[in-house]
Amino acid sequence: MLQSQLFTRTSKTAPKEEEAINAILLTRAGFVDKLMSGVYTFLPLGLRVIHRISQIIREEMNAVGGQEVSMPVLHPKKNWEQTDRWNSVDILFKFTSYYTKTDLVLGPTHEEVVTPLLKKFILSYKDLPRAVFQIQNKFRDELRAKSGLMRGREFLMKDMYSFHASEADLDEYYEKAKIAYETIFKRVGLGKQTVLTYASGGTFSKYSHEYQTIVETGEDNVFLCQKCNIAVNKEIIADQSTCPQCGNKDLKPVKAAEVGNIFKLGTKFSKPFEFQYKDQSGSLQDIWMGCYGIGISRLMGVVVEAFHDDKGMIWPESIAPYQIHLICLDDTSKTKSDILYQELQKNQIEVLYDDRMDKTPGEKLADADLIGIPYRVILSERTGDNIEIKKRSESDIKLISKKELFVQMGK
Amino acid sequence: MLQSQLFTRTSKTAPKEEEAINAILLTRAGFVDKLMSGVYTFLPLGLRVIHRISQIIREEMNAVGGQEVSMPVLHPKKNWEQTDRWNSVDILFKFTSYYTKTDLVLGPTHEEVVTPLLKKFILSYKDLPRAVFQIQNKFRDELRAKSGLMRGREFLMKDMYSFHASEADLDEYYEKAKIAYETIFKRVGLGKQTVLTYASGGTFSKYSHEYQTIVETGEDNVFLCQKCNIAVNKEIIADQSTCPQCGNKDLKPVKAAEVGNIFKLGTKFSKPFEFQYKDQSGSLQDIWMGCYGIGISRLMGVVVEAFHDDKGMIWPESIAPYQIHLICLDDTSKTKSDILYQELQKNQIEVLYDDRMDKTPGEKLADADLIGIPYRVILSERTGDNIEIKKRSESDIKLISKKELFVQMGK
Numbered sequence: 001m002l003q004s005q006l007f008t009r010t011s012k013t014a015p016k017e018e019e020a021i022n023a024i025l026l027t028r029a030g031f032v033d034k035l036m037s038g039v040y041t042f043l044p045l046g047l048r049v050i051h052r053i054s055q056i057i058r059e060e061m062n063a064v065g066g067q068e069v070s071m072p073v074l075h076p077k078k079n080w081e082q083t084d085r086w087n088s089v090d091i092l093f094k095f096t097s098y099y100t101k102t103d104l105v106l107g108p109t110h111e112e113v114v115t116p117l118l119k120k121f122i123l124s125y126k127d128l129p130r131a132v133f134q135i136q137n138k139f140r141d142e143l144r145a146k147s148g149l150m151r152g153r154e155f156l157m158k159d160m161y162s163f164h165a166s167e168a169d170l171d172e173y174y175e176k177a178k179i180a181y182e183t184i185f186k187r188v189g190l191g192k193q194t195v196l197t198y199a200s201g202g203t204f205s206k207y208s209h210e211y212q213t214i215v216e217t218g219e220d221n222v223f224l225c226q227k228c229n230i231a232v233n234k235e236i237i238a239d240q241s242t243c244p245q246c247g248n249k250d251l252k253p254v255k256a257a258e259v260g261n262i263f264k265l266g267t268k269f270s271k272p273f274e275f276q277y278k279d280q281s282g283s284l285q286d287i288w289m290g291c292y293g294i295g296i297s298r299l300m301g302v303v304v305e306a307f308h309d310d311k312g313m314i315w316p317e318s319i320a321p322y323q324i325h326l327i328c329l330d331d332t333s334k335t336k337s338d339i340l341y342q343e344l345q346k347n348q349i350e351v352l353y354d355d356r357m358d359k360t361p362g363e364k365l366a367d368a369d370l371i372g373i374p375y376r377v378i379l380s381e382r383t384g385d386n387i388e389i390k391k392r393s394e395s396d397i398k399l400i401s402k403k404e405l406f407v408q409m410g411k
Numbered sequence: 412m413l414q415s416q417l418f419t420r421t422s423k424t425a426p427k428e429e430e431a432i433n434a435i436l437l438t439r440a441g442f443v444d445k446l447m448s449g450v451y452t453f454l455p456l457g458l459r460v461i462h463r464i465s466q467i468i469r470e471e472m473n474a475v476g477g478q479e480v481s482m483p484v485l486h487p488k489k490n491w492e493q494t495d496r497w498n499s500v501d502i503l504f505k506f507t508s509y510y511t512k513t514d515l516v517l518g519p520t521h522e523e524v525v526t527p528l529l530k531k532f533i534l535s536y537k538d539l540p541r542a543v544f545q546i547q548n549k550f551r552d553e554l555r556a557k558s559g560l561m562r563g564r565e566f567l568m569k570d571m572y573s574f575h576a577s578e579a580d581l582d583e584y585y586e587k588a589k590i591a592y593e594t595i596f597k598r599v600g601l602g603k604q605t606v607l608t609y610a611s612g613g614t615f616s617k618y619s620h621e622y623q624t625i626v627e628t629g630e631d632n633v634f635l636c637q638k639c640n641i642a643v644n645k646e647i648i649a650d651q652s653t654c655p656q657c658g659n660k661d662l663k664p665v666k667a668a669e670v671g672n673i674f675k676l677g678t679k680f681s682k683p684f685e686f687q688y689k690d691q692s693g694s695l696q697d698i699w700m701g702c703y704g705i706g707i708s709r710l711m712g713v714v715v716e717a718f719h720d721d722k723g724m725i726w727p728e729s730i731a732p733y734q735i736h737l738i739c740l741d742d743t744s745k746t747k748s749d750i751l752y753q754e755l756q757k758n759q760i761e762v763l764y765d766d767r768m769d770k771t772p773g774e775k776l777a778d779a780d781l782i783g784i785p786y787r788v789i790l791s792e793r794t795g796d797n798i799e800i801k802k803r804s805e806s807d808i809k810l811i812s813k814k815e816l817f818v819q820m821g822k
Binding site: 005006007008009030033035036037039040041042043044047050065067068069070071072073074075076093094095097098099100102104106113117118120121122126127130132137139141142143153154358 | 416417418419420441444446447448450451452453454455458461476478479480481482483484485486487504505506508509510511513515517524528529531532533537538541543548550552553554564565769
């Protein structure tokens with residue numbers, strides 16, 4: 001992509017009404033734009049990050065047998081009445097169609113849709129287990145949307161739901177889902193910072209689990225057991241002050257941001273929809289369910305909170321909008337830079353090329369630091385036949401050959 | 412994908428309350444599920460088609476310089492008041508946040524969001540032209556949703572908006588967009604059936620344009636000029652009974668379904684948002700806009716209307732959910748079929764493998780015809796070392812070698 005053609009521009013000043021680092025940096029760099037409180041447009045650079053995170057999550061959900069669907073945003077009231085959540089869930093956007101007088105809800109989660117959907121297809125034990133997931137916008141009528149992308153009124157989620165013949169089968173799948181989640185957080189670059197966190201479990205299991213990324217600016221407090229490398233959340237610590245795995249009493253409070261949660265639903269949703277299956281003997285049995293969420297736009301915000309410095313963002317390679325930020329500092333290196341841009345594109349290396357001739361070298365370098373693409377590449381008279389390369393996450397500048405650059409980029 | 416693992420199942424009977432062929436076949440084959448009138452879930456097979464159509468459109472929009480974004484579904488009332496459309500557009504889903512008391516609209520189109528968004532970034536003639544697009548759910552409070560996927564209350568759209576320094580530049584880009592649209596309809600398999608259709612143009616141009624696919628079950632009448640291979644719509648024929656290109660008076664009425672529309676907006680939206688740019692002399696000039704829509708879920712419905720027979724759907728290869736439907740008819744060919752399935756997957760050929768052992772050969776062949784994957788492949792004792800292959804669109808059955816199969820699939 002030619003930066004001269006990109007319709008967004010960077011800004012030196014922080015946007016008004018934003019306090020969270022993720023919102024400030026993502027807005028300044030032209031990744032997102034706020035339409036209203038808790039509601040953002042994803043601009044080209046931001047949407048590329050969203051697509052890359054989504055693809056990692058999609059691959060890992062497929063790997064645990066998840067089948068991708070796309071359920072509607074509009075839900076009929078009757079589904080939410082059937083589970084008694086029409087009045088009890090307080091963040092529903094509710095409204096009535098002017099023409100059909102149907103009462104509608106904007107989906108904040110999809111148990112009310114996925115349960116009757118799967119009921120149409122799952123009849124016998126032979127049809128179990130099954131897992132379905134979607135990547136889709138969710139809506140919450142929040143009193144106070146805050147923390148930039150970390151608590152939105154409209155936000156992108158991956159939500160998966162699993163269906164089982166027994167509690168034992170749910171338990172087994174739940175452990176697989178945990179491993180898939182660990183892989184996802186590792187792949188997006190948050191593996192080291194993110195801990196499995198015990199939370200309260202509702203009717204059907206003692207605990208549910210959150211994935212919490214330890215970061216100074218997180219809005220939660222979690223209590224870390226360093227022996228087990230797990231944590232417990234506020235609710236749990238109020239109830240028991242020991243590690244649920246090893247009994248350790250020395251739990252340390254740290255700031256963290258939630259990036260995912262998994263929950264054993266048991267028969268909470270299958271019962272109101274009378275969703276049962278026929279076992280081998282032909283008798284009807286309850287379906288057991290689990291649900292598994294990751295806030296994708298939220299995760300993008302948390303990555304920025306975790307990886308930035310005073311100059312800007314520092315994207316992990318796996319989810320960066322581009323791999324290389326090629327910068328043409330001045331006229332003397334324009335031809336050389338143009339040729340390298342063509343060669344990188346031909347080799348399918350994703351490159352943002354700063355070809356703007358009306359900006360000073362200082363402005364271009366500052367923009368590169370703000371945008372945070374992993375590798376900054378510069379050609380100049382000084383570099384001769386070689387290439388100056390600098391990792392955003394390091395301060396060293398290296399001179400390497402074009403061939404070495406391609407090898408480094410996996411070509 | 413193993414068909415035994417697919418959570419959906421086919422149905423021999425048509426769904427209740429559906430009259431359109433697309434809704435009947437897509438529901439029977441397990442591509443979509445109706446949640447309520449005009450609101451559908453895309454199931455795994457259907458979502459694969461949606462993703463393939465979306466990717467074709469994305470590539471062609473990128474090719475004409477479109478930059479992908481994702482704008483919110485939730486719009487604030489004030490943007491729609493600024494263009495005087497809060498009261499004049501009758502299909503808006505309107506509601507109020509319980510907590511913040513903000514009046515909101517679910518976006519049926521995005522001029523009210525994209526115009527003030529681009530105003531933040533386009534300052535001078537140097538920043539023009541620009542085009543942005545998104546692929547996103549749209550909402551219309553329709554009195555009567557009908558025709559299955561062809562008129563929904565919630566549906567997937569690609570909408571692009573272009574921004575220009577002059578009417579001449581808009582005109583030039585508009586012609587490029589026409590070529591991109593032709594390429595898209597050709598690539599999704601509707602090239603021959605789809606005609607550029609003159610429609611009424613609003614304030615800023617004599618005509619806008621629709622793309623209409625000629626199909627018996629279409630809900631529109633268009634009037635075809637066979638000399639120019641274009642058409643005019645009902646509004647235009649009421650006004651003038653001649654071809655706008657060649658003056659031909661012999662315009663033939665045919666049934667058609669709209670699959671896209673493009674429109675010169677002129678300064679209709681830039682004026683209320685006071686969106687201007689500085690020209691070379693430093694004086695402020697109006698921005699000229701165009702908009703370019705394709706209903707993606709609707710297009711999927713139209714493809715089914717155009718390509719089906721009494722047995723089921725017939726997907727064009729470019730947008731089929733899988734390229735090959737491998738069918739294991741009985742136990743004797745299970746091992747051979749399993750091996751071929753592995754080989755196809757290893758070569759990244761997309762294959763749905765009917766490995767269900769509790770279905771009769773007749774049921775499996777009927778399901779394959781209903782689902783409509785382009786190539787049906789069968790191994791049996793009778794085929795020896797060869798492979799039986801049948802195109803869904805043809806009646807011939809051929810015996811070919813495994814090597815020939817891989818060549819046919821482009822490997």
